[in-house]
Amino acid sequence: MKRKNHNNRQVELPNFCHLGVNLRIALTVEAALVSGVVARASSAPAFWAEFIELSALAQPALLLTLLALCAAGRWLRSQPYRLGVGFTLTLGVAVPVLVTLWLNPLLAGSAAFPLAGVAVFSLLMGSGLLAYFNLRARALSPAITEARLQALQARIRPHFLFNSLNAVLSLVRSDPRRAEHALENMADLFRALMGNASHLAPLEDEVALTRAYLELEQLRLGDRLQVTWHIHKMPGDALIPPLVIQPLVENAVYHGIEPQPEGGEISLNIYRSADKVHIVVRNPIAADGSHHKGNRIALANIRERLLLHFDLDAQLKLEPLGAVYQVHIVIPYTRERTQPAPTHPHRR
Amino acid sequence: MNAPSLPLRILIVDDEAPARRRLREVLADCTGQISVDIVGEVDNGLDAVNQVQQQAVDTVLLDIRMPGMDGLECAAHLNRLSVPPAIIFSTAYDAYACQAFDLNAVDYLLKPVRADRLVRALSRAHSLSATTLEHLREAHPKPRTHLSVNEKGRIVLIPVADILYLKAELKYVTVRTAAREFLIEESLTRLESEFGKTFLRIHRNCLVASARLREIGKLPGEDDGHFLRLDGLDERLMVSRRQYSALREKIKSI
Numbered sequence: 001m002k003r004k005n006h007n008n009r010q011v012e013l014p015n016f017c018h019l020g021v022n023l024r025i026a027l028t029v030e031a032a033l034v035s036g037v038v039a040r041a042s043s044a045p046a047f048w049a050e051f052i053e054l055s056a057l058a059q060p061a062l063l064l065t066l067l068a069l070c071a072a073g074r075w076l077r078s079q080p081y082r083l084g085v086g087f088t089l090t091l092g093v094a095v096p097v098l099v100t101l102w103l104n105p106l107l108a109g110s111a112a113f114p115l116a117g118v119a120v121f122s123l124l125m126g127s128g129l130l131a132y133f134n135l136r137a138r139a140l141s142p143a144i145t146e147a148r149l150q151a152l153q154a155r156i157r158p159h160f161l162f163n164s165l166n167a168v169l170s171l172v173r174s175d176p177r178r179a180e181h182a183l184e185n186m187a188d189l190f191r192a193l194m195g196n197a198s199h200l201a202p203l204e205d206e207v208a209l210t211r212a213y214l215e216l217e218q219l220r221l222g223d224r225l226q227v228t229w230h231i232h233k234m235p236g237d238a239l240i241p242p243l244v245i246q247p248l249v250e251n252a253v254y255h256g257i258e259p260q261p262e263g264g265e266i267s268l269n270i271y272r273s274a275d276k277v278h279i280v281v282r283n284p285i286a287a288d289g290s291h292h293k294g295n296r297i298a299l300a301n302i303r304e305r306l307l308l309h310f311d312l313d314a315q316l317k318l319e320p321l322g323a324v325y326q327v328h329i330v331i332p333y334t335r336e337r338t339q340p341a342p343t344h345p346h347r348r
Numbered sequence: 349m350n351a352p353s354l355p356l357r358i359l360i361v362d363d364e365a366p367a368r369r370r371l372r373e374v375l376a377d378c379t380g381q382i383s384v385d386i387v388g389e390v391d392n393g394l395d396a397v398n399q400v401q402q403q404a405v406d407t408v409l410l411d412i413r414m415p416g417m418d419g420l421e422c423a424a425h426l427n428r429l430s431v432p433p434a435i436i437f438s439t440a441y442d443a444y445a446c447q448a449f450d451l452n453a454v455d456y457l458l459k460p461v462r463a464d465r466l467v468r469a470l471s472r473a474h475s476l477s478a479t480t481l482e483h484l485r486e487a488h489p490k491p492r493t494h495l496s497v498n499e500k501g502r503i504v505l506i507p508v509a510d511i512l513y514l515k516a517e518l519k520y521v522t523v524r525t526a527a528r529e530f531l532i533e534e535s536l537t538r539l540e541s542e543f544g545k546t547f548l549r550i551h552r553n554c555l556v557a558s559a560r561l562r563e564i565g566k567l568p569g570e571d572d573g574h575f576l577r578l579d580g581l582d583e584r585l586m587v588s589r590r591q592y593s594a595l596r597e598k599i600k601s602i
Contacts, residue, residue: 166366166461261415
């Protein structure tokens, strides 16, 4: 029943299958190699000759190490941190050493690489990188909290709050049942807004929240707001950062529907493709290009939270398609391990 | 203002139906304290201007944020009437506008509206001065959707999208649409800065609608003379030498 909590104090090994982690390891190792060669080379041609020679060993070794780490990643992360570090370093030294043993006969002619040198270099690089990932994990935890606070402030527009309250007041006498339902929706919305935003939340909860929000907007805007949902292929159990869909839709209403006298249609398309969850929100582009600044702030906020949760594995793309504005989010598909899915006390 | 015995004739302007219904309900609650007669209810600024011209209205309850013509622009057009109605703005949340209202002693209501607040606003509502409106529009800069002229006591609205060109002549600016010409008392420079890219300057005294450009040609006989023609208009407009190169750059970028 353990929730995926990125705010955890205890530091974990990085996920070696993540693109961002791989990229950081590869770039650091390459930089170390280049600087080593630069220090020794006397001229540009000598640099290239030596770099190519070194690469013949270093590139396959690096690649195989990354593959081995990714393959063993889940097991490594399940070990206590210290033990995991030990195994990771062992793997990080063993693979390059084995590669050297294998390649040295093939690279005959040029100087063979000393095994001890390879082992020491790998050990130093490995320790340095793990220290870096440890520091980074510690540094980012408060940042998530910070981002959450920031997000809390930016999220609901006061304009929406007061207009919704006004709409509910207008229903109290004529249609008390609808007024009740609207207040329930508002309660759900504000509970989520005041909740803990550092936990990932199930996609279906986020969709329910967005529906509650849209019902409130429909109350005010009536026929001007048309919504189309394409979610029959949605993986409801996927975990996503909370309050990503609702603000996107709020933006779509504020910028795409409200400025148009005749209104328009918002479409939401949520589906899974391979190991990615796609969230696509479309709205018509308003004729008067007013208030775009607020839009960028809200999107920057979402982008930052995606980065904090998923590093480079999540994407947020903005695509103006003629008369339609599209926001496309891609998030890695993760879900809670325990089956059946537990109830989520923080919402509903 | 009318005598206290006569009911106050009120027009409600808001793009959201629930907001209009709420105002009607609160006004009904106020009948003990003030006598009101709701003469109409519209959902945009354009209809509001038309309504006020068709029947006598004492006070307009005017939402600020509306699609198309917003409340501030609507108020500016209403102000061209010889006897403009009193205006009470309403808004859900608009920090800048409210600050401007306070500074200029303009009546406004915050939604959700309270009955006692509404009574107070109605009992002292008055029409706005031209300078006040100017200040409000400065706090809320947004290009107008219409220009307006007062012709024989009536306001004629000219949709900005219909304008082909604007030409400064002595004290006035001629506004040319496909159908006819109007004279307005505004400055060409201010119109240019208000509407930005909608209009292109082709001469010291002339702005043309950039969406209506048809052709640029060279005048025969002279060295540097160029003319320009717009869609739906046979007239040749002179392009000044100074504006010609800048104009060519802008056309390329369109």
